[in-house]
Amino acid sequence: MSLTYIVNGKIVLPDSVVCGKALVFDAEAGKIAGVVDGAPSDAEIIDAKGLYVAPGLLDMHIHGYLGADTCDADVRGIRTMAEGVAQNGVTTFLPTTMTVAKADIVAALDAVRTAKRESAAWQGAEILGVHAEGPFINPSKKGAQAEENILTPDADFILENADIIKVVTLAPEMDKDHAAIKRLAQDGRVLVSMGHTDATFDEAMSAARDGVSHATHLFNAMSALQHRNPGVVGAALAAENVSVELIADTFHINPGLYTIVAKTKGDKMVLITDCVRAGGMPDGEYELGGQPIFLKGIECRLADGTIAGSVLRLNCAIKNVLDHTALPLYEVFNMASLNPAKRLGVADRLGSLEEGKDADIILVDESINVIRTIKKGRTIYEA
Numbered sequence: 001m002s003l004t005y006i007v008n009g010k011i012v013l014p015d016s017v018v019c020g021k022a023l024v025f026d027a028e029a030g031k032i033a034g035v036v037d038g039a040p041s042d043a044e045i046i047d048a049k050g051l052y053v054a055p056g057l058l059d060m061h062i063h064g065y066l067g068a069d070t071c072d073a074d075v076r077g078i079r080t081m082a083e084g085v086a087q088n089g090v091t092t093f094l095p096t097t098m099t100v101a102k103a104d105i106v107a108a109l110d111a112v113r114t115a116k117r118e119s120a121a122w123q124g125a126e127i128l129g130v131h132a133e134g135p136f137i138n139p140s141k142k143g144a145q146a147e148e149n150i151l152t153p154d155a156d157f158i159l160e161n162a163d164i165i166k167v168v169t170l171a172p173e174m175d176k177d178h179a180a181i182k183r184l185a186q187d188g189r190v191l192v193s194m195g196h197t198d199a200t201f202d203e204a205m206s207a208a209r210d211g212v213s214h215a216t217h218l219f220n221a222m223s224a225l226q227h228r229n230p231g232v233v234g235a236a237l238a239a240e241n242v243s244v245e246l247i248a249d250t251f252h253i254n255p256g257l258y259t260i261v262a263k264t265k266g267d268k269m270v271l272i273t274d275c276v277r278a279g280g281m282p283d284g285e286y287e288l289g290g291q292p293i294f295l296k297g298i299e300c301r302l303a304d305g306t307i308a309g310s311v312l313r314l315n316c317a318i319k320n321v322l323d324h325t326a327l328p329l330y331e332v333f334n335m336a337s338l339n340p341a342k343r344l345g346v347a348d349r350l351g352s353l354e355e356g357k358d359a360d361i362i363l364v365d366e367s368i369n370v371i372r373t374i375k376k377g378r379t380i381y382e383a
């Protein structure tokens with residue numbers, strides 16, 4: 001046992017923020033030992049100097065960062081992402097593929113498998129598995145995904161790769177009789193998410209009954225909530241079992257919606273970045289799924305103006321929600337840590353600063369700038 005005490009911090013727990021206590025972790029085991037009144041005089045100390053001591057963040061939808069993209073199928077690029085997002089307080093992530101040629105998706109899955117094996121030696125975030133966004137989507141809601149690579153939902157393909165795929169985004173109306181949805185739900189290893197979909201409210205509700213339990217970037221690339229046609233947005237909000245992703249960059253959706261979604265979905269609201277390779281890079285031209293994209297400020301677009309992913313950082317998403325709501329700070333942190341951990345079935349190990357969980361800890365200031373990131377008890381980033 002080699003216990004380390006983080007003192008003088010404001011400790012962000014799932015249901016409160018605690019001051020005047022110490023967070024203790026076992027650096028050797030990489031586990032949290034608990035929250036105690038103070039540190040022994042000879043103990044290993046990290047002085048948080050008044051910063052928030054919060055759980056490491058979990059991004060379940062991120063395509064790329066710092067010039068790299070999951071679909072490059074390049075292990076070095078995935079390492080660039082893993083080490084890059086650690087600077088934003090992310091300690092776990094799901095490299096996310098998009099609608100590219102099937103052979104390219106297969107290659108990307110293999111690259112992530114290799115990266116996952118090698119990543120324990122990196123100074124970066126943990127790779128939990130892949131979020132496969134498409135190719136099983138509706139061409140009419142393709143957004144920035146290339147139409148020629150769209151396929152009808154194929155449960156066999158997903159299940160053959162269920163060792164690495166943790167989430168699949170599909171359009172329920174493209175899945176005849178919801179055959180794929182039902183098989184995937186029965187198997188239980190892969191979270192089925194509706195996205196890039198033009199389903200009606202009734203179709204989406206029936207998909208939720210058949211096994212869809214998540215909604216990919218709520219509001220974006222799905223049928224809208226109208227008062228006589230509540231659409232996929234209405235179904236995602238209404239269906240109790242469905243959790244929702246939100247891109248809280250203030251640009252993808254109006255910040256006025258943050259409170260509405262939080263009040264409706266509770267612990268089923270999940271902040272994601274949907275970040276593309278232009279994330280962390282200067283303004284200019286980049287590539288997404290084989291198409292050129294143009295970054296200007298916080299906006300990424302195709303040549304025709306279609307919004308193409310984001311350059312959001314997950315710590316900034318937390319800041320944006322705090323700035324535009326009156327929600328308690330711990331609840332907003334949960335949206336980027338405990339809530340996605342629950343949805344992915346890893347909350348026994350990840351997502352909060354509770355005894356026995358991995359020592360994934362971040363120190364952040366009042367503006368949610370990341371000062372230090374600790375993964376399994378090891379510092380992987382320091383500002």
Ligand SMILES: [Zn+2]
Binds near residue numbers: 061063096133309
């Ligand atoms: Zn995406």
